[in-house]
Amino acid sequence: MDEVLLSVRGLVAGYGQTQVLRGLDLDVAPGEIVAVLGSNGVGKTTLNKALSGVVRVGAGEIRFGGERIDALAPPAIVAAGLIHVPEGRRIFPDMSVQENLELGSFRRGKPNRAANLERVYATFPRLRERRGQSAGTLSGGEQQMLAIGRGMMGEPRLLILDEPSLGLSPLLVEEMFALIGRLNADGLAILLVEQNVMQSLAVATRAHVLENGRIVLSGTGAELAQNPDLEKAYLGM
Structure with a gap:
């Protein structure tokens, strides 16, 4: 990848003595939709909070636009253009x-x-x-x-969407994913963190499956949609 907007290397984060993310690597390039998929409790929301400065990073580094942001406070991260739309709307x-x-x-x-x-x-x-x-x-x-x-x-410059389809009717879910596609078509880079697997893969440039705080499967959206290991990785079976 020639140009990277968000670069995450060796990210370790959690709550108190509980380690949730265990050495996670992730990139988002300008204009991409990168999906992070996984069931409840695998670390998706912790990843978002660490990127946004809400959860302290224990190890590793986060770079945004080439600058390290893992020690910055949330307002400074927002000012840099990394904006998080949280789960539950808030x-x-x-x-x-x-x-x-x-x-x-x-x-x-x-x-x-x-x-x-x-x-x-x-x-x-x-x-x-x-x-x-x-x-x-x-x-x-x-x-x-x-x-x-x-x-x-x-x-x-990068919009993090945390479970945007959560609690919506099937029709509204379709509308939400169509909206995500339109925003991206206008040039907005999006980190899409979702449980809705197949619809996320349909819009994603690239995707990662998170399990127990680590990425266990990666590829383009189309590749993962056809990958027979997806169900095993996603369900932890």
């Missing part, structure tokens, strides 16, 4: 849709707030219709749109 339910979106540009993208807001509303027309509505009254799918829109407000 919107502010008592604030309006527009207020939630505007908060996304607090650390990065503030000079272009109006233009970015218009871009988000063009991407998510339903949010425009509900811009004065309390975010907590939105449907689950609309809240996920809001969480992604808030991430877009920060002008991400």
